[in-house]
Amino acid sequence: MIHKASAALLALTLAACTATPPVSSSVPAADAAPVTIGIIGLNDFHGNLEPIQRALPVREGVEVQAGGAAHLATAIDTLRARHEHHLVISAGDLISASPLVSSLFLDEPTVGVMNRIGLDFNAVGNHEFDRGWRELVRLSEGGCDKLTLREPCAVEPDYAGADFAFLAANVRTPEAMGRGETLFPGTAMRRFGTGEGAVDVGIIGLTLEGTPGLVTPEGIAGLTFADEAETINAAAADLTAKGAEAVVVAIHQGLAPDDQPDVFGCAAISGPLREILDRLNPGIDVVISGHTHRPYVCDYGTIDAARPMLVTSAAWGGQMLTDITLTIDPAAGRVIAKDARNLVIANDNGAAEEGVLRPAARTDIAAYVARYADAARDAETRPVGRLSGPARKEGIESSLGNLIADSQLAATRGAGAQIAFMNSGGIRADLIPAAGGVLSFGQIYTVQPFGNTLMTKTFTGAQLLALLASQFDDGRDNVLAVSQGFRQVLARDGDSYRFVSATLDGKPIDPAATYRVTMNSFLATGGDGFAIFADGTDVVTGPVDLDATEAYLDGEAMRPLPATDRITVTG
Incomplete structure (x- = not known):
């Protein structure tokens, strides 16, 4: 299950994330017009449609009330508006282990919210499999087949599934399942710009190999979970061969910053993802991660110059987002600059704080969540x-x-x-x-x-x-x-x-x-x-x-x- 940071370390980490300038990595640009791509990263949302009640420590002596889908939606709109070209990517555990307002309805409202927000991709996490892979497929593709103890489509009888793509590069299926080699597609490619200025961004999504030890075995019967680094390396080579100038990985595995002052940089970074990163072939530009619920932005080039990738995580529950910018040279066919920063998504009326956004609630999202909250209220109270x-x-x-x-x-x-x-x-x-x-x-x-x-x-x-x-x-x-x-x-x-x-x-x-x-x-x-x-x-x-x-x-x-x-x- 998910490991959680101590309150002291969380406060220290958030303080570093919000008080430190964005981590950047760049190389000299070629003589061609660059294309800038904005990527908004999130992870471990866990169906937190309503604001989280516990205050989030930003730095010593400063706490904010954070999260809530309506505020998150406006924050994503704000960040997306800064870039002509953009992607919104989740690194898994979008659903399950979620509050009543989502979980009571099989997390259908979380999918509905993310459709309205405009999520592009969600890499499957271990919690995506909590109700079994068949229910996950139903949640993705729509329909009202009853595959759990709870009734599907209780609020939306015409539940139509996700408008975004689930990615599962290392979740293999036997041919008898009739779903191809992987349960969901493992990769995707997005083109930005036109003509000679067009660039392609490849996206790889996967979960941790240890998922079978974190979910009920019957729910994943027939599936196998492949080695993360081997999966990424093979998928990245394929995307590069197809013309991707940048490769972004969304993986539901994470780092665990040690209890040291340098939690924002990479010197104190450890955890299961570290071993995976050290085995990746050069050529990965960004790794959006999750699972450990820790916030960090790490320029991995400071550890290994051959792997100058940015490694990010935005805590959990929609309380933070990672604002990532890639600059790509179309002529050279490579990323020439990249930077990232974590931003707290506050929902209170506090004073301005560096690294803290205070977006207004988006009214359509608030109304949609309220519809489910009303349906859950009798049971909840x-x-x-x-x-x-x-x-x-x-x-x-x-x-x-x-x-x-x-x-x-x-x-x-x-x-x-x-x-x-x-x-x-x-x-x-x-x-x-x-x-x-x-x-x-x-x-x-x-x-x-x-x-x-x-x-x-x-x-x-x-x-x-x-x-x-x-x-x-x-x-x-x-x-x-x-x-x-x-x-x-x-x-x-x-x-x-x-x-x-x-x-x-x-x-x-x-x-x-x-x-x-x-x-x-x-x-x-x-x-x-x-x-x-x-x-x-x-x-x-x-x-x-x-x-x-x-x-x-x-x-x-x-x-x-x-x-x-x-x-x-x-x-």
């Missing part, structure tokens, strides 16, 4: 229970993770459950009660929007201990939330942790004993890299995870907030 305090999702152990694990254990006691686990990536928002501790359905839906069912399985103690050790496989820190009565001990291991021991009701886990364990259906098939979850036996299918949370909140009594005392860290 229905009270479901009360909680004694705010339940947060951040931290190695979170009160919200514990609350969800407890609700899942309570819902599956009848199946013999003794332990329940919850993955942190499946928790999408904090749970903040209103006055009197009241929680609404819309709030808990935003926390758990995936519609997973609960599964209870039998594991040996040895399997359980191996599962807990795997929280830190391959250098990751993917700590599971645990239900009441279960405890685990971790030890610091450099900048990470390692699993030490676990107990249930005060007794050490016995490798030779068996235990009944509950998890959501995503984890039950080995999701989030927890392959051992797929090995359990005596499977009993339980309720939908959201229904379990609602039942646990009880509707009447105040539910106490769980303590965060189930994980002990030593060393």
Whole structure:
């Protein structure tokens, strides 16, 4: 699932992005009239049609309210108007893991908004596959075939699909699917200008190779996800052979700036995308990335002069855009200059800030979103229970993770459950009660929007201990939330942790004993890299995870907030 920056690092990164001049890379121009292309990049929109409620830190002491599709639309119109030639490109996770106003309607309104905004291309991300590849195809192509638990076309009976192209260069299909080599086209070419001054821009779109570990296996059955760098290199060579003077990659994989002051440049850049970038053949001009939700603009030529590409990401949720400019020499057939900057899309009436746009809401988009918000309101505002305090999702152990694990254990006691686990990536928002501790359905839906069912399985103690050790496989820190009565001990291991021991009701886990364990259906098939979850036996299918949370909140009594005392860290 998605990794999130700490608040401190996000503030530092945004401060750098908005206070630092645009990153540029250029070479001497040829004696020909150049063609300038404006590219507007976004990523990880996640159906955030309405403004995000949490303020966005811009720099120390300065926060803004940001996002909202109506404000985003005006910002894109403003940036697009600066260039005769332009493209709007998304680097994936446009949909899913989205708020109720979009997710309740299978993200059809997000597609509708992006049609109206004029999105040109969306590279598929891992979340595009949350409801399965067939539903993704329906969402793209239109129609009302029911392929999920929810009803399609609930607001727009004539839902017609996307006017923009989904790109999936590394998502391969068997011939039996009848969709060609890839699920969606992998590349596209756009021509700008006329006659001798015409130039061609090639676009490559793809997701991370590790997508199968992040989605339910049944939803991607039959698909394969190819190596990212190999896919890009092959596609770029093909586009160049067809005459592309510039190559732009939109990839749903990202960088993770280290917690150092130089997060705006490249010296502190690390993360999965770094390894991909180092394997790319020269000739890529721009890489629009995502997945890590980190904002950055990196001139990669400062790291490797043979690869002078700009690498960008605009945070998440439509709170930022990347403003990219390419200057192409038609005679030389190459990019002669490029620059990029990240811009915060504020929706408040604050004072002018460098790097912050405050566009007015575009009225047609606002009206379209309001149509869906009205349709969702009855479900969204229905009270479901009360909680004694705010339940947060951040931290190695979170009160919200514990609350969800407890609700899942309570819902599956009848199946013999003794332990329940919850993955942190499946928790999408904090749970903040209103006055009197009241929680609404819309709030808990935003926390758990995936519609997973609960599964209870039998594991040996040895399997359980191996599962807990795997929280830190391959250098990751993917700590599971645990239900009441279960405890685990971790030890610091450099900048990470390692699993030490676990107990249930005060007794050490016995490798030779068996235990009944509950998890959501995503984890039950080995999701989030927890392959051992797929090995359990005596499977009993339980309720939908959201229904379990609602039942646990009880509707009447105040539910106490769980303590965060189930994980002990030593060393």
